Amino acid sequence: MVLLSDLRRYAIARSLFEPTTLKRAIHRLGFVQADPIRAPARAQDLTLRHRALDYRAGDLERSYAKLGVEEDFFINYGFMPPALQALMHPRSGLEALTKARARQARQILDFVAQQGQVHPREVEQQLGSGTETNYWGGASNTTTRLLEQLHYRGLLRVAARDAGIRLYAPAALPPARRDRADESSLDALIDFAVGNTRRCPPPAWGN
Numbered sequence: 206m207v208l209l210s211d212l213r214r215y216a217i218a219r220s221l222f223e224p225t226t227l228k229r230a231i232h233r234l235g236f237v238q239a240d241p242i243r244a245p246a247r248a249q250d251l252t253l254r255h256r257a258l259d260y261r262a263g264d265l266e267r268s269y270a271k272l273g274v275e276e277d278f279f280i281n282y283g284f285m286p287p288a289l290q291a292l293m294h295p296r297s298g299l300e301a302l303t304k305a306r307a308r309q310a311r312q313i314l315d316f317v318a319q320q321g322q323v324h325p326r327e328v329e330q331q332l333g334s335g336t337e338t339n340y341w342g343g344a345s346n347t348t349t350r351l352l353e354q355l356h357y358r359g360l361l362r363v364a365a366r367d368a369g370i371r372l373y374a375p376a377a378l379p380p381a382r383r384d385r386a387d388e389s390s391l392d393a394l395i396d397f398a399v400g401n402t403r404r405c406p407p408p409a410w411g412n
Contacts, residue, residue, distance in 0.1 A: 224257060224258045225258060231253075236280070236285045236289065237249050237252050237265070238281055239276065246262060247262070249265050250263070250265070253265060269363075274287070276362075277290045277356070277357075278357060279394075292393050292397075293394065294358075295358075309334060310351055310354075310355060313328060314360060316328060317361060317373055322372050323374075324370060325348065325352055325370065325371070352371075355373075356371075362376050
């Protein structure tokens, strides 16, 4: 018979470790989901509270620029070491941009390259181009949506945050083209996604 106490010990052994520095905690976890909804708190704060020494809500965003980590989409959106992010680029299956969209994207990339780091509001003021429907059915500035898409494509990175708003900068290295037959990155991502099941042996279940 599997006891509740056995399941509790197993869950703790698989997910918790001795609290360490914020940077080391992120690298130990490999991926920290990000979620701005505070119900009861943001996902990243709930995750790191018991894994990073003296962690307080918002410490990840406040320290982000000097941690040497990245924001990007993996299984969902979150924070990760650069080595994991690099495995996801260039992404496959992306729709080609229309000519008009590609022209706007090039203008944004040129502006970000000139400025070094930009707030979406600066891009809108410089290249304002209306609004469009976002992922949640609301309205977002077209330039903001393009910033998000260029980030997803690996052409921009999140350099910092200002009151929760992403500040964008040029990607350190543009995503290199990959041979379609090369599945090593995909294999590595799968290994990472299921890796936690290999790190901790199963518990000795009670009888």
